[in-house]
Amino acid sequence: QVQLVESGGGTVQTGGSLRLSCAASGRIRGSYAMGWFRQTPGKEREFVAAISWNGGSTYYADSVKGRFTISRDNAKNQLYLQMNSLKPEDTAVYYCAASASYVYPSADRYDYSYWGQGTQVTVSS
Numbered sequence: 001q002v003q004l005v006e007s008g009g010g011t012v013q014t015g016g017s018l019r020l021s022c023a024a025s026g027r028i029r030g031s032y033a034m035g036w037f038r039q040t041p042g043k044e045r046e047f048v049a050a051i052s053w054n055g056g057s058t059y060y061a062d063s064v065k066g067r068f069t070i071s072r073d074n075a076k077n078q079l080y081l082q083m084n085s086l087k088p089e090d091t092a093v094y095y096c097a098a099s100a101s102y103v104y105p106s107a108d109r110y111d112y113s114y115w116g117q118g119t120q121v122t123v124s125s
Helices: none
Strands: 002-007 010-013 018-026 034-039 046-051 058-060 068-073 078-083 092-098 119-124
Touching: 002 092, 018 034, 018 092, 018 119, 034 068, 034 078, 046 068, 046 078, 058 068, 078 092
Parallel strands: 010 119
Antiparallel strands: 002 018, 018 078, 034 046, 034 092, 046 058, 068 078, 092 119
């Protein structure tokens, strides 16, 4: 099993920045695609950003393109999401996800086998 633990969430004003981190541990074999998703009450979990096994390829939701940057450090088993120019509509619980078989970034949540417990991001207007 792989365990994922997110950190870095919090409350920030509109236009501010936050950096989320995700620490992976457990039976990590090789490197696979990882991603960030977010969810608000009563809504489906939605894709935010994903990154390939080696960090060479990234993919973003249109709503965050140009404002968010996903990156990873495989040597440290860490995934990051730098969030700039935050808007109230970015308020959600953010989840880190890891695939068990895909190496290229995917926006489909069913391509990911492991999930963290989530970290709250609140953007005040």
